[in-house]
Amino acid sequence: MNRYPTYYFVILFLAFLLSTIFWWLLLRDFNSSLIQVNTAGNYNESIYEFRPIDPDKIIVDKENNRKVISNIVNIAVKDTLSKTKDFISEFHKSYKQSDYQIIYADSTLNFIQIEVPDDQRIAFKNEIKEKMSPFELLVWDESLFSSNETNSKPDFEWFLRETNLSGSVANIDASDITIAIIDNGFDIYHPALIGRTYLPYNVIDKSENVQPRPENHGTHVASIAAGNQVSEANFHGICQTAKIMPIKIEDDNGYMTTTYIIKGILYAIKNKADVINLSLGLQSLNKISVEEQQNYMEFGAKDEESFWNEVFTYAEKNNTICVLAAGNSAMLTGVDPFQRSPKTIKVGAIDQNLQRTSFSNYGSYTTIFAPGKDILGAKPGNKFEMLEGTSMAAPIITGFVALLKSQNKKRSNAEIFALLHKNTELVNNLPILKYKTLN
Template identity: 45%
Template sequence: MNTKPKFPFSYYIVLFFGFVLMVLFWIIVLKSWNNLNHNSFSNATNLSEVEYWQQEYMPEQIAQIIPIDTSKIITDSLNQRKIVADLVNIAIKSSPNSIAKFANDLKEKYPSDTYKIIYIDSVVNRLQVQLPEEDRINFKSEVKVKLDKYKLLVWDETLFDYVKTFNDPKLNDRSAGWYLKAININKAWEQTTGDKSITIAVIDNGFDLNHPELKGKAIKPYNVIDKSNNVSPSNTNHGTHVSSTIVANGNNNQGLVGVCPDCSFMPIKVEDQNGMMTNTYIIDAILYAIKNNADVINLSLGMQVPIGLNIPLQEQKEYINSNAKDEEEFWNDLFNYANEKNVTCVLAAGNSNIMTGFDPFQRASSTIKVGAINQNGEKADFSNFGSNTTIYAPGTNIYGAKPGNKYEVLEGTSMAAPIVSGFIGLIKSRNKNISSQEISRILNANSILKNNLKTLDIITSI
């Protein structure tokens, strides 16, 4: 029996083409949607500098540091350092690069809302990323690879403290100027007392710039917390004393004279409103000093290492050789950058009576680490020591300036480091472009081995 088709053939042709058109329609819609999402950041490559700063992922207030969230402070199980667990910092080494454009490139690689830029600063080309705590380690290891067109510094937010000083009511019993005689400073002063073109940056907790020993000395003062030139002193005297040891005015009929009294100094304050300092504040300060043409940077600072650690020397050596290698690599990178810019960094070795370098901040070979000796030329009982210590200088009973036109005696490797910084200021006053290798040679030529310690003693020309 013959049967006729239910629908004419033309009906199926129309239905087929309708189906094809519907498929094409949805392909176009989905492709456009994907392109829109994909290009949300890539289209920004055509933005102006001003427009980069106006992107929605930027912090509401530019260059405003957020106080440390103490609930996020942990002890890093790998490196045994106190860090803020959900923060990572990134700085661009090369000044011409735009930090705002870098922020755009970063968000293109990490578009998730769980990665937030909570701080950005064009002065030192740094930003800070808040991210899931569990992502911190992987993020640090991969961000340089993903953004390899930039030369980056990447680091954790590690808690810092200034190297503690030691006070004693009887410290005033000895002559205030013993340490200048101990290093034979007159031998250097026969050649130079410094030059105003040489700038020594002092990174510390605050400064009394109106003190007679420091008045008229400072150039480009900088507060890394509020980005101002207000570097007013902390309640605890440290920065004022350290600075006076280096550059205190001569011939002013009061106090003592600094090691290089005719050099300039750049005071950089790194203590926040809560009295805290972190490695990021220190790093910002170092970058500021480098980018503002300091010749020497004095760092009488160090990470918080418990005093009185009862760790056998062999275990300390093994720790230095095997642990905190990511921090060591970072500090090496930063201090090598300073060295490339002909900036000499002088560090206090620390006051924990352990091996210098237990703190990875102190391991870079391009820096000068200073231990402390007492008035008998012996290692001060608090001073760190060991092969990472470059040189020793007086660090007990050191007389220096105190805010409010006062003076006091302090001790610590914090007091020894500025003596060496001042001496290097004198060296650079004779030759501003001197190499780090030549500085090392002059330091060696002006030191003696006493009590098995290489101690500063100026005996030859600089």
């Protein structure tokens, strides 16, 4: 005989059914939120690939008078404890994905790149910090960079003599040191570079293909920093024994952007480069007065300045020092926020008379000057050519820093700065590299 009445089992069945429905609805909503972040939110980093720069989206930003991509805004979360996926989840609660699409994310730097409507870029930049107030954000445009070099008429080689770096000093054993050259492409089979390259990387397609672009730049820069001796050309680089890590950051359309550079720097740091050469700078258009330059350096692009300082501080924490070309605009170094970090070495250019070249940037942000006019270097196709620019001065310092680190790989950035100071002479009121000691 049944101990319980029929209605008792009906109640149990209904309770079980309601419980099942409750948990199904809860898990469905939970899974939907995960899908929103991981699929609609594009958080799965493995699916990201760089989008080619659309030439039709390049505009001149009237606020800062430089070229930017009209529909791209970059964001970084300053708090290193924050998670990229948390930002993405909150972002999609505030913005329609049909209008504001996350197209790239990098959890290493808490970095997110967002595609916005062209006519909303400035408004979006102005409101995003307030709208996403739980997060402390850096916000900046996708600006275009260019290499800091110009063509030069042929002249005799002089930069090795003037810096006291010719001869045996270039052969000091620096085989434990890695120099990363972040640039537009490389002829790694050139006699000046062959047998010296290590972990080549193309940030655009994530391959080892770093073949040179039509404009010779990366090959020339790498050869100055660390090229082999090539007797036929009466040439050798500053440090002939270090490993060269060639990192290509120019896409097939000839563009170099903020994101490409960041990926190149991260690759170099992750692979334990000791020194990074960045012969690059933001594309500026019209010159402005010195007073306007000083005002912009004091008040302008502070988010970008902060962001780049965080990147270079990250490099410093990993015992990697970054050497930057000061630029060829005959303006104050530091107008470009990329150059303001005290963690980096900024290099200006001098000519054969030990005068600042007519094109070199200058000012208190400039760490040191080195030869940058009529500089012999490698050219793809087993050739050599003369180029000029702060792009040529920077790798001279990069090669010298590699020599300094060869004496003690663990030397800190502060120690490298102090040694650079010991190896300078004040000529024509400029601190110019003049090798005296490695210790």
